[in-house]
Amino acid sequence: MLIGVIADDFTGASDIAVTLAKGIQGEGGLKTTQYLGVPSRPAEAEVEAGVVALKSRSVPADRAVAQSLAACRWLQAQGCEQILFKYCSTFDSTDSGNIGPVIDALATHLGAKSVVVCPAFPAMGRSVYQGHLFVGDRLLNESGMQHHPLTPMTDADLRRVLQRQSHNPVVHIGWQTVSQGSDALSRALAKVEQQAETSRERASGAASNAGPQANATTLVVVDAISEADLAAIGEACRYAPLVTGGSGVALGLPHNFIAQGRVSGQPARTPQVPGAEAILVGSCSGATREQIAEHQKHHPVMMIDVGDVMSGITGPDRLVDFIQAHQGQSPLVYSSGDPASVRQIQQQYGREKVAAALDALFGTTAQRLVAAGTRRIVVGGGETSGAVVSALDLGALTIGEEIDVGVPAMFSQGEEPIALALKSGNFGGKTFFARAVASLRG
Incomplete structure (x- = not known):
């Protein structure tokens, strides 16, 4: 190295x-x-x-x-x-x-x-x-x-x-x-x-x-x-x-x-990964909200009410059920909101408690999806990405081709790899989510 x-x-x-x-x-x-x-x-x-x-x-x-x-x-x-x-x-x-x-x-x-x-x-x-x-x-x-x-x-x-x-x-x-x-x-x-x-x-x-x-x-x-x-x-x-x-x-x-002739400069490769797909989004950036709105025109989307998460009304089961009911259609669930509504929820429950609850929600959801056969996961937002990959405990990811500027396809090791795309809030074009799901298929 x-x-x-x-x-x-x-x-x-x-x-x-x-x-x-x-x-x-x-x-x-x-x-x-x-x-x-x-x-x-x-x-x-x-x-x-x-x-x-x-x-x-x-x-x-x-x-x-x-x-x-x-x-x-x-x-x-x-x-x-x-x-x-x-x-x-x-x-x-x-x-x-x-x-x-x-x-x-x-x-x-x-x-x-x-x-x-x-x-x-x-x-x-x-x-x-x-x-x-x-x-x-x-x-x-x-x-x-x-x-x-x-x-x-x-x-x-x-x-x-x-x-x-x-x-x-x-x-x-x-x-x-x-x-x-x-x-x-x-x-x-x-x-x-x-x-x-x-x-x-x-x-x-x-x-x-x-x-x-x-x-x-x-x-x-x-x-x-x-x-x-x-x-x-x-x-x-x-x-x-x-x-x-x-x-x-x-x-x-x-x-x-x-x-210096110490490395060859070989390009990254993206393998094919078949299997079910899911999109999990926790970013509240303006770019992400636009991407969700665009995705919703052609694909099933479910909004998560953060207040319902904090009160226990919404949990991983609801997210998993929605995603599995719309397999093959690039289903997306999100907790994004405009900055004002995010601040209101944080003031009501406390910023750290809200962040911990959403991390647990997305992390547990990802675990259950993978256990049920999901092999392609696109995640929006840095904190949400951290929660998902930590919950999945994949250890190391091989870097593949670039899906969009700054966002690569990534693959876990083993005979049945999991393909991931982790997107920072402001990254990606308007149709990023659909293109990412397709790119992870190889």
Whole structure:
């Protein structure tokens, strides 16, 4: 294994896994496997990139750090030469959140002098310019993400957001440098490290009280507005022990090993998986609601009333009965709602209780469906995806072809594999759900 990824949620893990698997167009990527949590045994010898999917985005920061370090140690034990910490391309993290603390801990563990921070994913409209994160033509805090029920993003300046989370200094390299290519960016990154080393020497000479680990790493927010920028970042980071960002930052990394002749760059393959299908959706994003509305025009759809779930009126039996009654028609069940109704339910029952109840509902439903013969499952929403794959306890998933931007087909191991597609809330076109079910059939 050459590259190891620590992802803070399950859909984000599959997103970066397919980026590594496909690589740069015409060149190919790495043989990639996604692991559901930190594995208890070694990886298969043929795996070139391993992605450890955690559910650490919304847990307390100390737990996220502990889980991420455990994943890092396992990946290092598999021989990984480079570690990526993957978070959402909309930088989902409050001021008390986990991105800064996890980067700090991983940087200290790996001895990284500087760490690139770049959540840009231009294919999905996420770009970083002058240190600010944009969604399409809107600043992050004007994109709708300011209303996110778990991680409301109210500041688009990544330097400010990250500095409120990290004890390390945060600097910025602008697009004007990145656009000049990997050599110019490499020089800029080297200059950052030299300046940081000079500052540390001065602080040490002045008998600073900062302590041996304070300011040991510089976090570098790097602009990117195109895939060419991401390729330049990947090449400039070819020797970096730690890289962080959205899935886009991984785009150019397989090239480094292909250019060295260490891997062949073979494309991912998608096997055929017959059997019953189900679509389980828990995202409340605007894109997901549009996808559900489109799916409902031609396929059976059942809405789950969260209040009924909390009161015990609706349980897994009802969901399973609906899906099995509509086999062959791509049946979909969902708990999505507009942000206002979601907030009302959370205020009534408590956010954590609502999340736990929905996780249990979808997880148990998936278990019962698979036990009854369902072999193709499409899941919408990061939290829901985490609940489903955790409940199914599949261990490892082989990454297949890309269904839509950032969403691969994935397959469990064994003689009767289960095919999965895990979609982040804002990903996919309007007809995603029907196309995903068809793609998983092979």
